[in-house]
Amino acid sequence: QQQVKQSPQSLIVQKGGISIINCAYENTAFDYFPWYQQFPGKGPALLIAIRPDVSEKKEGRFTISFNKSAKQFSLHIMDSQPGDSATYFCAASIKTSYDKVIFGPGTSLSVIP
Amino acid sequence: NAGVTQTPKFQVLKTGQSMTLQCAQDMNHEYMSWYRQDPGMGLRLIHYSVGAGITDQGEVPNGYNVSRSTTEDFPLRLLSAAPSQTSVYFCASSDLRGYTFGSGTRLTVV
Numbered sequence: 001q002q003q004v005k006q007s008p009q010s011l012i013v014q015k016g017g018i019s020i021i022n023c024a025y026e027n028t029a030f031d032y033f034p035w036y037q038q039f040p041g042k043g044p045a046l047l048i049a050i051r052p053d054v055s056e057k058k059e060g061r062f063t064i065s066f067n068k069s070a071k072q073f074s075l076h077i078m079d080s081q082p083g084d085s086a087t088y089f090c091a092a093s094i095k096t097s098y099d100k101v102i103f104g105p106g107t108s109l110s111v112i113p
Numbered sequence: 114n115a116g117v118t119q120t121p122k123f124q125v126l127k128t129g130q131s132m133t134l135q136c137a138q139d140m141n142h143e144y145m146s147w148y149r150q151d152p153g154m155g156l157r158l159i160h161y162s163v164g165a166g167i168t169d170q171g172e173v174p175n176g177y178n179v180s181r182s183t184t185e186d187f188p189l190r191l192l193s194a195a196p197s198q199t200s201v202y203f204c205a206s207s208d209l210r211g212y213t214f215g216s217g218t219r220l221t222v223v
Contacts, residue, residue: 009153034211043117043203043214044156089156100171101212105155 004092006104013111019077021107023090026071030092034101035064035075038087047088048075080111115139119204119215126194126222134189134218136204144207145187146171147179149200150217156203162187194222 005024013019023033034049050057050064050073057064063076077084087108093101120135138145146161158171162181176198178190187206191198199222205212 036212036214041217043205043216044212045214046211049211100158100161101207103156105153 036089117215138206142206
């Protein structure tokens with residue numbers, strides 16, 4: 001019940017296309033869903049996050065869509081660029097208990113020219 | 114502001130050797146944690162701490178020790194290195210907004 005599932009494992013998108021990464025969770029106590037971006041040789045960095053009281057959050061070209069009833073959320077990268085090539089991790093946590101976030105297994109995104 | 118600083122960046126150990134991976138944060142976060150990252154395995158929690166003097170085990174604690182004597186520092190000790198501990202290790206500190214990760218230590222045990 002603590003697991004966060006993430007798909008696809010890897011993704012290749014053409015420059016200018018839309019990248020979509022999907023995640024699903026089981027524990028209905030989760031109330032905070034961040035996404036992390038990791039470039040090769042670097043640590044993961046917080047990219048964008050959403051709470052389940054909203055269905056969508058947009059920051060620039062990055063959008064999180066959230067479906068509370070289905071217990072699913074997704075990251076959309078619009079107008080994908082080669083500089084977006086990285087590994088993306090979704091995560092879930094209980095915001096008032098900031099420890100022990102559960103990470104998804106990661107998606108390796110390659111944006112080709 | 115430095116955020117989370119990890120040292121060393123690279124290390125090669127022989128089987129059976131011990132070493133300490135250092136981690137320091139300057140954000141006054143109470144929560145700190147250590148993860149290992151292996152290909153296809155994502156991030157796995159080794160140990161974590163919710164404040165000075167308090168530590169607990171994560172998903173994969175065997176072969177590792179931690180201590181938290183100050184808010185700023187959270188070192189990870191490998192007691193007797195094994196080839197299975199070859200990995201990239203990340204330290205992180207957290208507030209309610211999310212985690213800040215260090216740049217990692219790439220450890221090879223031969």
